[in-house]
Amino acid sequence: MDWAQAAPPMLAAFLAALVEFVEALTIVLAVGMVSGWRPALGGAACGLALLGALVAALGPALAAVPIQLLQLAVGGLLVLFGARWLRKAVLRGAGRLALHDEAGIFATETATLRQAVGRAIAWTTAFKAVVLEGLEVIFIVIAVGAAGHVLVPAALGAVLAGVIVLVLGLLLHRPLARVPENALKFAVGAMVSGFGLYWVGEGLGFGWPGGDLAIPALIAGWAGLALVLVRVLRLRGEVRA
Numbered sequence: 001m002d003w004a005q006a007a008p009p010m011l012a013a014f015l016a017a018l019v020e021f022v023e024a025l026t027i028v029l030a031v032g033m034v035s036g037w038r039p040a041l042g043g044a045a046c047g048l049a050l051l052g053a054l055v056a057a058l059g060p061a062l063a064a065v066p067i068q069l070l071q072l073a074v075g076g077l078l079v080l081f082g083a084r085w086l087r088k089a090v091l092r093g094a095g096r097l098a099l100h101d102e103a104g105i106f107a108t109e110t111a112t113l114r115q116a117v118g119r120a121i122a123w124t125t126a127f128k129a130v131v132l133e134g135l136e137v138i139f140i141v142i143a144v145g146a147a148g149h150v151l152v153p154a155a156l157g158a159v160l161a162g163v164i165v166l167v168l169g170l171l172l173h174r175p176l177a178r179v180p181e182n183a184l185k186f187a188v189g190a191m192v193s194g195f196g197l198y199w200v201g202e203g204l205g206f207g208w209p210g211g212d213l214a215i216p217a218l219i220a221g222w223a224g225l226a227l228v229l230v231r232v233l234r235l236r237g238e239v240r241a
Contacts, residue, residue: 009154013161016136019184024132028040076196076200078193141154194221
């Protein structure tokens, strides 16, 4: 395995999965502490089983897709996905959007669950949280891994993030509020957008200068653009004030 080629998608998958798993953990913990651990863990386990079935179904199907078409389609989706994360990170960095607060989300979910009646609602809440956040992880893993034939390292990065979040959740029994999620989303948005633009170029037959070495440059370009936008928005806010 060429680790120089595998490390960037592995890191991107790890950081993205870390963000999504932290969000899922917050909701599962709220369900467990309010409605009991049986519906919380049962819903989470069923959600993981569904995600596993989707991965098993999607894996062989990807092998049948022509590589250029896969790179073009996945690259376009990655650019859109990464730009969405970067947009939120830019607005939060400029003070136009409230920072993501896992402790606040935990308190809100807890209050909502206390008003709900029955284990079915608790089970469904945990199941939905795991499935929705997990689907984003699967998409990123497949997108950054399959198009460049480094699916295994990308999957390992996501699994490592899942194990870390799970262990910390079991040890602490509280939301991982100290994880710098907003900074992670900024980094992941830049990385995912950089990969996406690279694969779009590959799918269109564009020869990137330096080959795979163009990926770090593209990531740096997206990050630089986002930082400039944060500065511009802050200056506009100061002028209006």
